[in-house]
Amino acid sequence: MKILVFTEKPFAPAAVKAIQNVIDAAGEDMVLLERGTREDLLKAVADVDGLIVRSDIVDAEVIQAGKNLKVIVRAGAGYDNIDLKAATEHGICVMNTPGQNSNAVAELVFGMIVMMCRNKYNGTSGSELKGKSLGIYAFGQVGRNVARIAAGFGMEIKALDLFVPDEVMIQQGVTPVHEVKALFSENDFVSLHIPATPETKNSIGYDLVMSMPKNGVLVNTARKEVIDEDGLLKALEQRPDLRYVSDIKPANWEEFEKRFADRVFFTPKKMGAQTAEANFNAGVAAAEQAIAYLRDGWNKYQVNK
Numbered sequence: 001m002k003i004l005v006f007t008e009k010p011f012a013p014a015a016v017k018a019i020q021n022v023i024d025a026a027g028e029d030m031v032l033l034e035r036g037t038r039e040d041l042l043k044a045v046a047d048v049d050g051l052i053v054r055s056d057i058v059d060a061e062v063i064q065a066g067k068n069l070k071v072i073v074r075a076g077a078g079y080d081n082i083d084l085k086a087a088t089e090h091g092i093c094v095m096n097t098p099g100q101n102s103n104a105v106a107e108l109v110f111g112m113i114v115m116m117c118r119n120k121y122n123g124t125s126g127s128e129l130k131g132k133s134l135g136i137y138a139f140g141q142v143g144r145n146v147a148r149i150a151a152g153f154g155m156e157i158k159a160l161d162l163f164v165p166d167e168v169m170i171q172q173g174v175t176p177v178h179e180v181k182a183l184f185s186e187n188d189f190v191s192l193h194i195p196a197t198p199e200t201k202n203s204i205g206y207d208l209v210m211s212m213p214k215n216g217v218l219v220n221t222a223r224k225e226v227i228d229e230d231g232l233l234k235a236l237e238q239r240p241d242l243r244y245v246s247d248i249k250p251a252n253w254e255e256f257e258k259r260f261a262d263r264v265f266f267t268p269k270k271m272g273a274q275t276a277e278a279n280f281n282a283g284v285a286a287a288e289q290a291i292a293y294l295r296d297g298w299n300k301y302q303v304n305k
């Protein structure tokens with residue numbers, strides 16, 4: 001059987017080698033397509049049984065083109081790039097690899113927070129994290145890693161996740177919060193870890209951001225779609241103390257940078273999960289999961305059930 005590894009943003013070379021080893025050891029064939037275009041994907045997917053991607057768009061047209069496709073594994077957490085409905089209609093199993101890249105994303109949260117609190121390392125007097133409060137929005141794998149690291153900084157940690165029992169947070173020394181308003185109004189830092197869904201799209205806007213305490217910092221390593229960009233621009237305009245750091249550039253990032261140069265930071269390309277370790281863990285897990293599904297129908301992390 002053939003498994004296509006398609007990544008517009010390639011895995012680290014060591015991860016690619018490890019993926020190749022997993023597929024070789026199973027006696028299957030790997031087709032590697034890095035930095036490929038959509039046209040490349042449409043061609044390459046035509047005769048493969050499995051497809052491994054990252055944030056690459058797998059829409060109905062790609063699924064239609066994958067005549068032999070049986071499984072798609074998103075090497076990572078968010079699967080908003082995959083048309084689940086089309087996959088289900090074609091009898092294709094879609095899985096993600098939960099937890100495999102979450103530490104990398106959590107570490108970047110703090111990389112960006114510290115950078116912003118030290119005024120982008122420009123030599124002027126900044127501020128510390130110790131004793132400050134952090135609100136974590138969604139207590140999944142990334143949120144839990146963020147909480148673990150925040151404890152090391154000596155922060156007061158709160159989290160909101162209506163799908164996670166309070167006890168799970170309390171066990172980790174995190175105070176549960178039950179309303180998004182409180183999460184924003186009561187914390188110096190708010191870190192977003194919600195997926196992009198019809199319910200969450202544009203859900204973080206003017207009112208929430210305006211309610212943040214003085215010198216608040218909003219951190220987004222989730223998805224740009226969850227932000228109401230006009231609302232955020234307006235809030236940053238009216239509150240010169242607020243700051244926004246994001247691993248996903250807003251659609252109108254140039255305007256943000258032009259108007260609020262010192263108070264915003266965007267990575268040039270989403271890189272939260274872009275570490276050798278996360279690439280290795282997520283890539284190997286994806287290869288193993290694809291093979292397990294093709295061989296035995298193993299579908300523990302299926303997201304289109």
Ligand code: 3PG
Nearest residue numbers: 054055076077078273274
């Ligand atoms: C994820 O959902 O796993 C992260 O956003 C990482 O995405 P990436 O694999 O495109 O870097």
